[in-house]
Amino acid sequence: MSDALQRRLDAALAIATEAGQLALRMRPPAGGAVATLKDRQDWLTEADGAVETFISERLAAAFPDDGFQGEETGKGRQGSLTWVVDPIDGTSNFARGAARFCVSLGLIEGRTSVAGVLVAPALGETFAARLGGGATLNGTPIRAANTDDLARAQVECGWSHRRPNADFYGMVQGVMDAGAMLRAGGSGALGLADVAAGRIDAYIEQHINLWDVAAVMAILAEAGAVVSDFTAGNGMTEGNRIFAAAPGIAAALREVTGFVGA
Numbered sequence: 613m614s615d616a617l618q619r620r621l622d623a624a625l626a627i628a629t630e631a632g633q634l635a636l637r638m639r640p641p642a643g644g645a646v647a648t649l650k651d652r653q654d655w656l657t658e659a660d661g662a663v664e665t666f667i668s669e670r671l672a673a674a675f676p677d678d679g680f681q682g683e684e685t686g687k688g689r690q691g692s693l694t695w696v697v698d699p700i701d702g703t704s705n706f707a708r709g710a711a712r713f714c715v716s717l718g719l720i721e722g723r724t725s726v727a728g729v730l731v732a733p734a735l736g737e738t739f740a741a742r743l744g745g746g747a748t749l750n751g752t753p754i755r756a757a758n759t760d761d762l763a764r765a766q767v768e769c770g771w772s773h774r775r776p777n778a779d780f781y782g783m784v785q786g787v788m789d790a791g792a793m794l795r796a797g798g799s800g801a802l803g804l805a806d807v808a809a810g811r812i813d814a815y816i817e818q819h820i821n822l823w824d825v826a827a828v829m830a831i832l833a834e835a836g837a838v839v840s841d842f843t844a845g846n847g848m849t850e851g852n853r854i855f856a857a858a859p860g861i862a863a864a865l866r867e868v869t870g871f872v873g874a
């Protein structure tokens with residue numbers, strides 16, 4: 613299996629890199645969002661569809677027996693291994709010419725993310741992992757941070773338009789009252805990848821979808837982060853809460869943010 617996974621990881625790296633360049637060419641200029649609003653701050657750009665189609669066609673040619681699910685086109689091909697793709701994560705940033713967005717290709721077997729690649733072309737960063745093979749950023753191994761005190765921690769709180777604002781305020785209050793530094797970057801996948809790289813100490817959000825986390829789950833697992841069970845309940849089909857943290861602050865952060873048991 614590890615050979616089959618490695619072949620897929622290598623292919624995903626090549627495809628996501630090309631897809632990232634396509635996204636970069638299609639990125640709107642700064643000066644106001646060039647996109648359609650699907651919901652509160654839930655944006656759709658022309659590039660979302662084009663990048664997803666490009667990735668889907670390339671994966672179908674390389675691995676015709678693998679399944680495919682995309683954010684924009686939904687569940688497509690079926691297979692025992694399924695590629696789950698977010699063509700552009702961080703669309704609210706991308707739509708207005710900002711750099712913090714990425715292409716996300718995850719490979720799922722059953723309910724487990726077994727490999728994943730995130731390419732952030734405007735940042736010049738590529739995160740990758742396969743189970744048992746370690747996690748990397750631009751080819752260099754990464755680990756979650758060794759922070760053990762919330763007063764020294766930096767935590768990203770993702771805002772989801774799918775949950776009431778009050779749930780976000782509660783989370784933010786817990787983080788700030790504990791003395792941690794707050795951050796919100798507009799890309800769940802890249803926020804979670806930063807936890808894997810030890811650049812921040814945690815990423816928490818009240819609701820996120822499978823395509824946002826399918827790739828980064830493998831990266832977080834290989835980097836030694838503590839991660840909630842995203843697959844619990846109907847997580848695979850309906851999305852779920854997400855909690856990912858450096859091991860030394862995970863228990864304390866769960867207490868102050870209400871993520872106990874997640």
Ligand code: IPD
Pocket residue numbers: 654655698700701702703704770771772773797798799800801817819820821824
């Ligand atoms: C969104 C981003 C955002 C997160 C949302 C996601 P999109 O994905 O990751 O940071 O807070 O939950 O839906 O729309 O940019 O692909």
